[in-house]
Amino acid sequence: MSAKKPNYLLSILSMNCPRCRKGKLFKNYSAYNFKHTFDMHEECPVCKQKYNMEPGFWYGTGYVSYALAVAFSVATFIAWWVLIGISVSDNRVLWWLLTNSILLIVLQPVLMRLSRTIYVYFFVKYDEHYETNEPRKFDY
Numbered sequence: 001m002s003a004k005k006p007n008y009l010l011s012i013l014s015m016n017c018p019r020c021r022k023g024k025l026f027k028n029y030s031a032y033n034f035k036h037t038f039d040m041h042e043e044c045p046v047c048k049q050k051y052n053m054e055p056g057f058w059y060g061t062g063y064v065s066y067a068l069a070v071a072f073s074v075a076t077f078i079a080w081w082v083l084i085g086i087s088v089s090d091n092r093v094l095w096w097l098l099t100n101s102i103l104l105i106v107l108q109p110v111l112m113r114l115s116r117t118i119y120v121y122f123f124v125k126y127d128e129h130y131e132t133n134e135p136r137k138f139d140y
């Protein structure tokens with residue numbers, strides 16, 4: 001048998017190729033190198049899976065990005081509620097809103113990369129025989 005299958009969630013978080021879960025999706029490690037935030041490999045350096053499947057493929061990431069932002073805001077709201085508390089008699093809700101907005105802006109490059117990663121994971125499944133099988137092709 002081949003090596004153990006890399007963990008799904010960890011592979012997404014480390015932004016690895018969906019097919020082999022070894023090759024990197026992005027050329028630069030840091031998402032904060034703004035000129036190169038979205039510089040991706042044409043295909044996986046390890047298994048040759050193409051990432052940009054068709055023209056305009058990445059447009060759909062907008063929905064993923066939106067869902068991530070909502071999920072993130074819900075999480076910070078719950079954390080705020082537990083740690084600081086929410087009340088109608090003071091401005092604590094407004095402070096959460098401000099803090100959450102700043103966090104969303106600061107984390108935007110990471111969230112956008114993560115949306116691309118999650119999006120490509122919808123279309124390409126893990127293939128344990130990636131060394132011998134042909135990468136998935138898309139006809140358009």
Ligand SMILES: [Zn+2]
Pocket residue numbers: 017018019020021022023044045046047048049
């Ligand atoms: Zn790969």
